[in-house]
Amino acid sequence: MAEQVAANFVSWFLSQNGTLDTEKVGIVDFPGHGRGAVALQDIPEDYTLFTIPRDLTLSMRTSSLPNLMGKSWKEHGLHEGWAGLILCMMWEESKGSESKWSGYLDVLPNKFDTPMFWGEEDIQELQGTAVVDKIGRDEAERDYHDKVTPAIKSRPDLFPEDKIDAHFSLERYHIMGSRILSRSFHVEQWKGEHSEEEEDQDEPGNSSAMDVDPQEGDAPEGAAEAPEPEDAGDGVEEVNVEEEEDDEDDEDREDPADVAMVPMADMLNARFESENAKLFYEERVLRMVSTKPIKAGEQITDRRMSSGTLMAIRRILICSGGTDTSTSSPCVPPLSGMGNPGDVVEVRADLVVSVAASKVKYDLQERVDWWLEEADDDVFVLRTDCELPEEFISFVRLLLLPKDEWETTAKKSKLPKPKLDKDVLAIAVDVLQKRLKDYPTTMEEDEKLLAPDAVEQLSLNKRHAVVVRLGEKRILHGTLKDARAKLSTSSGTSKKRGREEDKGGKGKKIRK
Numbered sequence: 001m002a003e004q005v006a007a008n009f010v011s012w013f014l015s016q017n018g019t020l021d022t023e024k025v026g027i028v029d030f031p032g033h034g035r036g037a038v039a040l041q042d043i044p045e046d047y048t049l050f051t052i053p054r055d056l057t058l059s060m061r062t063s064s065l066p067n068l069m070g071k072s073w074k075e076h077g078l079h080e081g082w083a084g085l086i087l088c089m090m091w092e093e094s095k096g097s098e099s100k101w102s103g104y105l106d107v108l109p110n111k112f113d114t115p116m117f118w119g120e121e122d123i124q125e126l127q128g129t130a131v132v133d134k135i136g137r138d139e140a141e142r143d144y145h146d147k148v149t150p151a152i153k154s155r156p157d158l159f160p161e162d163k164i165d166a167h168f169s170l171e172r173y174h175i176m177g178s179r180i181l182s183r184s185f186h187v188e189q190w191k192g193e194h195s196e197e198e199e200d201q202d203e204p205g206n207s208s209a210m211d212v213d214p215q216e217g218d219a220p221e222g223a224a225e226a227p228e229p230e231d232a233g234d235g236v237e238e239v240n241v242e243e244e245e246d247d248e249d250d251e252d253r254e255d256p257a258d259v260a261m262v263p264m265a266d267m268l269n270a271r272f273e274s275e276n277a278k279l280f281y282e283e284r285v286l287r288m289v290s291t292k293p294i295k296a297g298e299q300i301t302d303r304r305m306s307s308g309t310l311m312a313i314r315r316i317l318i319c320s321g322g323t324d325t326s327t328s329s330p331c332v333p334p335l336s337g338m339g340n341p342g343d344v345v346e347v348r349a350d351l352v353v354s355v356a357a358s359k360v361k362y363d364l365q366e367r368v369d370w371w372l373e374e375a376d377d378d379v380f381v382l383r384t385d386c387e388l389p390e391e392f393i394s395f396v397r398l399l400l401l402p403k404d405e406w407e408t409t410a411k412k413s414k415l416p417k418p419k420l421d422k423d424v425l426a427i428a429v430d431v432l433q434k435r436l437k438d439y440p441t442t443m444e445e446d447e448k449l450l451a452p453d454a455v456e457q458l459s460l461n462k463r464h465a466v467v468v469r470l471g472e473k474r475i476l477h478g479t480l481k482d483a484r485a486k487l488s489t490s491s492g493t494s495k496k497r498g499r500e501e502d503k504g505g506k507g508k509k510i511r512k
Contacts, residue, residue: 002029005107012103013264020050020264025300027267034109036269036299043294049277050264051285057187058101059260063088068158069151076151083143085259086176087151091158093176094167104263112178116140118461125465128439129472130346137174144173180259183266188258190283262286268302275303343471345382347435349395352380355430356399367398370410386478388428390418396427425487432480439469443477446470 006027013020024047026040043049060066065088066073078084092099099105115123115135126132152159152168159168166172265279265288276294279302280287294300349368357364372378380392397416400423401409409416448454449466458466 006035009103009107009267016056016100016103016263017053018050018056018264021048025049030269030299034269035107035267036301037267039294039296039298039300041296043290043300045290045293047290049288049290049300051287052262052264053285054187054190054281056100057185057260057262057286058089058092058104059187060084060088060257061189062260063092065091065158069155072151072154076154077147078151079256081143081256082177082180082259083147084256085180086173087148089176089179089261090168090172093172094159094163101261101263104261108179108183110175112175112182113460113464114178114181115461116174116178122459122461122465125462126468129465129469130344131468140174140177141170144170148173180261183261184259185262185265185279186258187260187262187281187286188255190281264288265302268300270301270303275301277302343384343468343475345435345472345475347380347382347392347431349378349380351434352392352395352427352431353399355427355434356396359427360400362403364399367401367406371395371398371415374413375415382475382479384475384478386475386482388420388479388483392428393418393420393424396424400424400427420486420490422487422490425483425490428483429480429487432476432483436473436476436480439473441469443470443473446473 006029010020010022010027024039024041024043026038027035028038030036037049055062060079066078066084069076069078073079073084078087089105092101093105096102115126115131116137123132123135148168152164262279265286268277268288276290276292276298277288277300278291280289288302290300349371353364353368375391375395377391377395380389380395382389394415394417397419398406398409401416446466446469449458450463450470455463
């Protein structure tokens with residue numbers, strides 16, 4: 001049955017002008033991990049595995065729904081965030097075989113074990129982690145009731161009453177949102193590219209339903225850094241690539257219409273720092289290219305990660321269910337076969353401020369406001385290398401600057417250099433200790449829960465929650481251990497230097 005589903009999908013893909021080297025690439029089912037791609041023969045580096053026509057990607061640009069709804073698309077706020085793309089996907093699915101993407105939508109998962117679908121009791125198991133604030137169920141349901149439902153009711157010709165329960169329910173909305181979260185890519189328009197609808201709507205007197213105003217970045221960005229493959233052709237750009245430019249303004253103006261579902265590309269599973277393929281885009285097609293030799297029988301993987309919020313959501317919500325131990329961290333040990341080397345911990349800036357405020361006699365509000373204006377970082381991310389982030393160090397130094405140095409810094413609009421000293425380390429130790437208190441359990445208690453004789457007694461959701469929070473605690477403990485060691489060394493060096501200075505002084509007096 002599973003083989004037939006995969007075969008049907010490949011047949012549909014090829015019928016839509018996609019290309020796939022079926023002699024070298026196969027779509028198979030991995031028990032417990034869904035579908036994926038495997039090398040049927042040895043594949044050399046820089047080899048094109050498959051191509052996807054741009055018009056086969058599913059987005060607010062390629063679906064005809066926004067154009068059919070006209071002005072009401074923007075009037076209902078569907079051009080903002082993910083609500084519009086989710087509605088496009090629900091609508092395309094409701095059309096059945098009449099939809100261009102029917103053969104693709106049929107193979108997408110209909111069940112997710114992510115916290116979006118957990119009960120309140122299970123969510124409580126995530127207390128202290130960054131996941132709780134990122135689930136976004138309340139916000140998603142608000143969009144459904146405030147945007148999607150009114151839009152559906154306004155156009156019974158597009159959304160027939162007999163299809164509402166099956167295709168446009170809140171449950172389907174969450175499922176489509178989870179599909180986007182776990183599988184979507186960031187696909188910008190090619191420079192100078194305009195769809196036929198946009199060209200028609202740009203004429204005088206026409207109002208463009210797809211005249212999408214850029215919104216704040218809740219659309220996925222990519223995170224690949226491999227060099228451009230030699231055989232990809234001139235002018236090829238990489239799809240899920242973190243921008244090397246530090247242009248925060250461009251990030252803020254990211255267009256939700258750039259979020260796209262990409263058939264075939266999303267069949268590849270993600271493997272943190274062990275991917276062997278990357279997606280590139282050209283003027284007319286997207287091209288998946290091998291980035292290293294792949295042996296026959298080896299799984300073909302990409303790195304579908306994102307920066308910022310999306311990276312955290314995908315990494316934590318998705319990887320907690322399908323943990324990846326393909327690489328190990330020098331700081332954080334593996335979680336008995338579970339866990340993710342891409343785990344992160346978030347430390348809120350207000351926690352840092354509360355600790356620093358107890359150490360100084362002046363008000364910190366002015367400095368905090370200045371920092372938010374200049375750096376715009378109110379959360380600091382700790383990773384499995386267990387190093388204090390440079391942004392964290394710079395922020396703490398700002399809070400501790402003497403008044404005259406603070407005034408100079410503010411005038412120059414230049415952030416303090418991320419230089420570690422004993423004062424910064426002392427603040428860091430206190431912050432990390434307080435951050436660990438956010439969890440209702442200790443690291444040792446969680447390790448016992450995941451012991452071989454105990455883990456089988458846990459529900460799947462609780463097991464995922466324990467894996468997530470234990471991964472965070474191990475990063476915090478590792479970072480705390482490192483900070484304490486450096487603080488001890490720093491304090492010892494300071495005392496030794498003081499003694500040497502005292503001795504030096506006495507020596508001079510004797511010689512004198």
